Amino acid sequence: MITLGHYLVVSGMLFSLGLAGVIARRNIIIVYMCLEMMLSAANLALVGFSRFHLVNGLPDYTAQSLVFFTITVAAAEVAVGLAIIVALFRSKQSVDVESVTKLQG
Amino acid sequence: MPPLLFYLFALITLGFGFLVVTGRNPVTCALALAASFVGLAALFLSLDAYFIGVIQILVYAGAVMVLFLFIIMLLDIKSEEGKKLNLPAIVSGVLLAVLLTLQIIAVVGSTELAQKTSQDTPLSLTEAATKIGKAAALPTISNDLKAGTLPDAKLIGFTLFDQYGFHLQVIGLLLLVGTIGVVVLSKRERSAP
Structure with missing residues (x-):
């Protein structure tokens, strides 16, 4: 049978994949995609807990409201982040994270 | 949801997620991420969260991915073939990810709460x-x-x-x-x- 643990493990693996991508990849756009993956993994854990913690015989809708807010914030974050990437590309002609070293000592 | 479908959608989510992390061409990565989000939406549906599943497809697989693809094509980003890999970053990234996964599996395996099935909580x-x-x-x-x-x-x-x-x-x-x-x-x- 599928337990809450199964969902939590899938969520953890998706988060780890995103984390590995953020650390290992050098293309800023792909780093951004991996960030989105990590946010979605957190959403999966939240919805899992919501389903398996019943309030009056219904899923816990507080958690699902939090997921709603997370998705909204993620959408806003992507819009602003991609605008920053476009501005960065205009000044550096590259989307490589290693092309941005101005703050390096 | 039958266990088989859970494993199928978990495989779609994680498999395409892996493709996002390893793909060399940004367009491939973006399309793989969209597929991964569709699998994730199916997992949400299996948890009786129909609204969240639908907005996951509408917002993530729809709006956000179109924005990503638009920027990739606007900036005309080529796939990074021929560039040498950043080996220390890859090793540390994979190591950290494996450690985190093992830790989560260990915690989930030893927790009473995680053994609940949907039959226990109808x-x-x-x-x-x-x-x-x-x-x-x-x-x-x-x-x-x-x-x-x-x-x-x-x-x-x-x-x-x-x-x-x-x-x-x-x-x-x-x-x-x-x-x-x-x-x-x-x-x-x-x-x-």
């Missing part, structure tokens, strides 16, 4: 119709519950507007600030004086 819709207080006063919600269907979107809407009205307005403000920020950021700068 939804009791008709019973809930009498218990949920203020929400049950709305005929549209209580009629759905008595008819044995889960009024998922209605209950989320009720929770949002009943308990989190202020937070909803803050989110609205955030979206406004985000919109203005994007316009300011993408305005072409005048030539320096």
Whole structure:
């Protein structure tokens, strides 16, 4: 049978994949995609807990409201982040994270 | 949901997620991420979260991925073939990811709560119709519950507007600030004086 643990493990693996991508990849756009993956993994854990913690015989809708807010914030974050990437590309002609070293000592 | 479908959708989510991390061409990565989100939406549906599953597809697989693809094609980013790999970063990234996964599996395996199945926690819709207080006063919600269907979107809407009205307005403000920020950021700068 599928337990809450199964969902939590899938969520953890998706988060780890995103984390590995953020650390290992050098293309800023792909780093951004991996960030989105990590946010979605957190959403999966939240919805899992919501389903398996019943309030009056219904899923816990507080958690699902939090997921709603997370998705909204993620959408806003992507819009602003991609605008920053476009501005960065205009000044550096590259989307490589290693092309941005101005703050390096 | 039958266990087979759970494993199928988990495989779709994680397999395409792996493709995002390893793909060399940004367009491939973006399309793989969209497929991964569709698998994730199916997992949400299996958890009786129909509204969240639908907005996952609409917002992530629809709007966000179109934005990503638009930027990739606008900037005309080539796939990074022939570039040498950043070996220390890859080794540390994979190591950290494996450690985190093992840690989560260990914690989940030793927790009582994680052994719950959906049989242990069945939804009791008709019973809930009498218990949920203020929400049950709305005929549209209580009629759905008595008819044995889960009024998922209605209950989320009720929770949002009943308990989190202020937070909803803050989110609205955030979206406004985000919109203005994007316009300011993408305005072409005048030539320096």
